[in-house]
Amino acid sequence: RIAGITDEDFIRVWNYRTQSLSRSKLDRFKDKLADLLNTDRENVDVFSVQLRRKHPPLTDVRFSAHGSPYYKPVRLNGIVLMHREEIEKDVGVNITMVGIDECLYENQMCEGSCTNTLDISSLPYMVNANKTSLVGVRVDVLAECTCGARNFSKAESCRSSPCFNGGRCMETRYGLSCSCPTGYTGPRCQQTTRSFRGNGWAWYPPLDMCDDSHLSFEFITRKSDGLLL
Secondary structure, eight states: EEEEEOOOHHHOOTTTTTTTTTOHHHHHHHHHHHHHSSSSSGGEEEEEEOOOOEETOOOEEEEEEBBSSSSOHHHHHHHHHHHHHHHHIIIOOEEEOOOOOOTTTTTTTTTSOOOEEEEEEEEEEEEEOOOEEEEEEEEEEESSSSOOOOOOOOOOOOOGGOOTTTEEEEETEEEEEOOOOOOSSSSSSSSOOOOOOOOOOOOOOOOBBSSSSOOOOOOOOSSSSOOOO
8 A cells, every 4th residue: 555646546557747758657666576585577467556645645566576476465465565665766665564454454444353355356456647548457455344254144055165285175065175195284284383593484274363362382392592583
């Protein structure tokens, strides 16, 4: 999410001050992402540029990138966060949020639990900046005042591909179950353990905001002394 410019400003190639064509912020953004991800520019897709608010302007930009296969959102957001100031300088934007999260600020949208719900419209979203235009996906993130981690009201089926990491889904009289490959022991074939050799790290998507949450970790170490950060 970027502040201070509209969706038209982001894709505009015509410079009204110099009365000449110039590279758009969209093009510079794609070039910068490709450089940071060490991939070709053609592998970076900006599929939605949407004006969220007019005064003062606030614009949501959604993108994807791929080598083989597509990079996960948590990785892309992490890269942008790590190089936020560099991107702002080279592209000429003010990034106010990485990963659209309407539940980010406590008690702003909901007094207790808050869960982001993605609403993808069948109607496209068009941005027209005279010399150029962009037709993208119309996407809205809605804040629902529920704890998404404990909401099991939606019935699951194997059609929704609930098994991760190549697991095979089976429907039984008692519900769904997953037949998982070796090394993936979670109920949906999640990998429940990670190991680090002193200089490792991991990125995970943020947890849902719930008014009552419990998170636990178990550690086993190779040495008697160590430091966890």
